[in-house]
Amino acid sequence: MTLTAGSKLEKILKSGQKAVTCECGPPRGADAEHFRHKASFLKDCADAVNVTDNQTAVVRFCSLAACRILMDMGIEPVMQMVTRDMNRIALQSNVLGAAALGIKNLLCLTGDHNSFGDHPQAKNVHDLDSVQLLAAVKAMRDDGKMISGTEVVGRPQMFLGAAVNPFADPFEFRVVRMAKKIKAGAQFVQTQCIYDMERFAKFMQMANDMGLTEQCYVLAGVTPFKSVGMANYMKKFVPGMLVPDSYIQRLKGVPKEKQAEEGIKIAVEQIQQLLEMKGVAGIHLMAIEWEEKAPEILKAAGLLPRPQVD
Amino acid sequence: MVVAESKPVTEILDMIKECKKVVVAGCKGCVTVCNSGGEKEVGILASELRLARKVAGDDLEVLEYTCERQCDPEYIEPLDDLVKDVDAVVSIACSVGPQYIAARYPFLPVFPGLNTVFIGGAAEHGVWKEYCQACGHCIIGDFGGLCPVTRCAKSLMNGPCGGSSGGKCEVGKGTIDCIWHLIYERLKNLGQLSRLENPWGFKNWSTSRDGGPRTMIREELRK
Numbered sequence: 001m002t003l004t005a006g007s008k009l010e011k012i013l014k015s016g017q018k019a020v021t022c023e024c025g026p027p028r029g030a031d032a033e034h035f036r037h038k039a040s041f042l043k044d045c046a047d048a049v050n051v052t053d054n055q056t057a058v059v060r061f062c063s064l065a066a067c068r069i070l071m072d073m074g075i076e077p078v079m080q081m082v083t084r085d086m087n088r089i090a091l092q093s094n095v096l097g098a099a100a101l102g103i104k105n106l107l108c109l110t111g112d113h114n115s116f117g118d119h120p121q122a123k124n125v126h127d128l129d130s131v132q133l134l135a136a137v138k139a140m141r142d143d144g145k146m147i148s149g150t151e152v153v154g155r156p157q158m159f160l161g162a163a164v165n166p167f168a169d170p171f172e173f174r175v176v177r178m179a180k181k182i183k184a185g186a187q188f189v190q191t192q193c194i195y196d197m198e199r200f201a202k203f204m205q206m207a208n209d210m211g212l213t214e215q216c217y218v219l220a221g222v223t224p225f226k227s228v229g230m231a232n233y234m235k236k237f238v239p240g241m242l243v244p245d246s247y248i249q250r251l252k253g254v255p256k257e258k259q260a261e262e263g264i265k266i267a268v269e270q271i272q273q274l275l276e277m278k279g280v281a282g283i284h285l286m287a288i289e290w291e292e293k294a295p296e297i298l299k300a301a302g303l304l305p306r307p308q309v310d
Numbered sequence: 311m312v313v314a315e316s317k318p319v320t321e322i323l324d325m326i327k328e329c330k331k332v333v334v335a336g337c338k339g340c341v342t343v344c345n346s347g348g349e350k351e352v353g354i355l356a357s358e359l360r361l362a363r364k365v366a367g368d369d370l371e372v373l374e375y376t377c378e379r380q381c382d383p384e385y386i387e388p389l390d391d392l393v394k395d396v397d398a399v400v401s402i403a404c405s406v407g408p409q410y411i412a413a414r415y416p417f418l419p420v421f422p423g424l425n426t427v428f429i430g431g432a433a434e435h436g437v438w439k440e441y442c443q444a445c446g447h448c449i450i451g452d453f454g455g456l457c458p459v460t461r462c463a464k465s466l467m468n469g470p471c472g473g474s475s476g477g478k479c480e481v482g483k484g485t486i487d488c489i490w491h492l493i494y495e496r497l498k499n500l501g502q503l504s505r506l507e508n509p510w511g512f513k514n515w516s517t518s519r520d521g522g523p524r525t526m527i528r529e530e531l532r533k
Contacts, residue, residue, distance in 0.1 A: 084464070088512070110471055113463050113481050124464070131468035131509045147512050165472030170494050173470070176507060180468055184509040192472055 004141065004187065005159040007104035008076045009048040011309040012282075013188060013217045018275055019282030020303050021078060021190065021219055022046035022294050025055055026066040028118075035061075038291045039070055045295045045304055048076040048105055050190070050284070054085065057117025064094060067103050078161065079103050082111025087127035088136065088147050095137050099156030107161040107190065108133040131184045134160055138185030162186035164218075166203035167196060167242045175206040182216045189216055190284040193223035195234070196242040197273060204279050213279030220274040223286045224297060225263035228252050264297055271301040311340035311431065312404040313438045314347060314424040319358050322400060325421040326359070329370065329397035334359070334423065335389060335411065336376035337403035344438055347402035347424055349376040355402060355423060380407030386414050393418055446517030446524065452505065454496035459513075461489035467510040470494070 001014050012019045022042045027034050042049050049070055053063040067077035079098050083091065095106065110130040114122045128136065137158055139145050144152045162181040166174050178189060194200045200220070207213050225231045228251040235243035247266060254262045267285075274280050283303065287294050298304050326332055334356045341347030356372040363370035373392050378385040380403035393399060393415060401408040402423035411420045428440035443460040449467075450457045459465050463481040470490030473480030477491045497503050515521070 110464050110466065113473070115463075115481050126465040127515065128512065129464065129466045129468050132512055135509055135511070163472070168470065168472045168474050169476060169488075170470070170474075170491060173494050173506075176503075177468070177470075180507065180509050184468075 005104040005157045007048065007159045008309055009078065009105050010159040010187070012047050012307055015307075015309070017307050018280075018303065019047050019217070019219060020045065020298060020306060021048050021050055021282065021284045022291070023050040023052065023284070023286040023288070024066075024070075024291060025052045025288070026060040026063070028058065028060050030061055032061075032069055035066060035069060036073060038289075039073060039075055041291045042294055043073065043075050045298045045306065046075075046285070047282075047306055048078045050078040050080055050107060050286075053080040053082045053109070053111065054117075055080075055112065057084065057112045057114045057119070057122075059118060064098055064101070064103075067098065068101055071102060076105070077103055078105040078107050080107045080109060081133065082109045083126060083128045083130060083133050084111035084114060084124050087125050091128065091133060092136060092140065092146055095140065095156050095158070096152070096154075099158060100154075104157060104159055105161065106137060106158040107163065108137065108186075109163055130162060131180055134162060134181060134184040134186055159187055160185045161188045161190060163192065164189045165192040166194075166200055167192055171199070171203075172206075174203060175210055175212065178207060178216075179210060179212055182212060186216055188219060188281070190219045191221040193221045193234075193241065193286060194270065194274065195247060196244055197270065199242060200274075201277060204277050208279045213281075217281035218279055219282040219284040220271075220277075220280050221284045221286060222267055222270055222274070223288060224267035224290065224293065225251060225259075226290060227256075227259045227263070230263075264293060264300075267297050268300040271297070271303070275301075311343055311429070312406075312426060313344045313428050313430045313440075314341050314404045314426045316346055316351070316355070316402070317423055317425055319355070319362065322355070322421065322423055323359065323362055326370075326398055326400065329419075331371040331373070331396045332359070333373045333375060333389065333392050333396050333399045335380070335399055335401045335403070335407070336374075337380040337401075337407055338376055339379045339381065339403070341403055341424065342376075344432070347404070347407075351402060352376050355400070359400075377403070377407075380404075380410055383410060383414065386410050389414075444518070445513075445515070446521075447514065449513070452510065453493045454500060454502070454505075456489055456493050456496065458489055458493065461487075466490065467513060 024039050051063045051066040063079050067079045070077040108130050114124045136147050140152045141155050144155050164178045231248050234241045251259050334352050336347050336352035352374050356374045360372050398419040399411050400421050400423045404426040408420045408422045429442040430438050430440040433439045445459050474488040478484045479486040479488045
């Protein structure tokens with residue numbers, strides 16, 4: 001097995017076993033205890049935990065610090081990095097710093113637009129986009145060169161990831177864009193939360209046909225519904241989120257106090273269906289502010305205990 | 311053209327509250343075309359200022375003049391006589407105008423009567439849209455002649471992002487076209503989709519304002 005970074009996530013994926021990643025968002029303040037508490041639920045059920053980078057353009061404590069906290073807890077982080085807030089100087093600097101701290105998985109994103117966040121008055125950067133960030137880190141890792149051509153002394157060994165959203169438009173271009181991310185350096189991708197299973201199956205078919213799933217590991221994104229309200233909100237207000245009515249009807253069909261339980265059942269079924277799809281290499285479970293339910297969901301889906309790697 | 315919009319009159323009144331006599335200076339260039347700073351708008355703004363101050367019991371004398379252009383020193387010169395005994399100039403050119411006026415009259419206050427909003431054009435009567443950010447190195451040839459630097463909310467060179475839905479950008483609640491959707495459709499029509507298959511490299515922003523304020527020199531035109 002040839003490894004680029006040698007992270008647990010990379011080893012599990014390369015061994016052919018289904019991987020599990022979860023997500024843990026840092027808080028809107030310096031409360032490390034709260035973050036540790038949320039992360040503690042994920043310790044034994046995820047191979048690696050994604051740390052979001054000011055997700056939805058809301059200020060939170062930084063991804064780099066949060067990754068370090070996870071490592072101290074014995075949890076392997078996937079550091080998310082968005083190009084919205086930093087130029088190429090800061091981005092490359094943070095990649096080097098992250099590698100120096102021992103972070104081995106990096107997810108390169110453009111990030112949500114700042115107009116959606118808590119500081120819509122902010123100046124955005126967008127010096128690079130996600131594809132260019134992938135290319136930049138890959139070049140630092142493989143060629144020992146920065147974007148400027150400056151030599152990197154001590155190459156950052158990162159297992160590189162990207163996001164894909166099969167539910168945005170134009171649909172037929174989504175696989176082309178994924179291919180572009182792979183060309184730029186993506187070794188794994190994590191998808192946007194999947195609800196429209198049919199469309200996702202079509203997307204995977206196209207990705208398989210193009211040979212993309214042989215070049216890159218696809219971790220299918222799952223977010224359990226806590227309530228029918230959440231499902232409706234996602235359907236109506238989250239751009240590019242396709243929530244079929246069948247799920248909404250199903251949640252409506254049970255008493256309010258049972259909706260969360262039903263949401264979990266749906267998530268478990270989804271995970272099982274996704275793992276059956278050709279080319280799906282694992283699950284990316286985003287139980288947003290519901291981390292404590294991750295073990296239950298993953299256990300019911302037959303994904304626990306997690307494999308041990310050296 | 312440079313597209314600009316009028317500042318609220320209350321904001322202008324506040325800027326000139328200490329003044330007894332001002333010149334409102336318009337421009338016959340871009341701002342005349344986009345109906346914000348031409349001769350007609352000079353007249354309207356001058357009347358509004360006079361009236362507001364009259365109502366407040368603090369009369370304001372307002373002179374009116376519309377320059378051929380305010381982005382050429384020679385066309386600022388005709389203001390010389392008018393500004394002799396005024397307290398300030400309110401320029402309703404794009405923001406180049408007030409800065410030229412400031413440069414010509416070191417001891418005279420100048421205030422902007424417009425907000426300069428973008429380089430763009432008319433989409434329909436009364437609607438203007440942004441098309442260019444003056445990045446200093448045009449790359450639209452790679453994108454079907456459409457500009458992702460300006461017209462993509464995230465300036466993506468490798469779009470469209472996950473926020474593109476039904477041809478619209480997630481920013482602007484459905485009012486902004488996803489330029490990457492348009493780039494895709496256009497290249498598809500041109501039979502050039504293969505242009506989008508490879509990652510577009512790193513843009514050199516040093517030709518943009520990021521490289522510092524810019525000067526363009528054409529030696530063959532210098533006297």
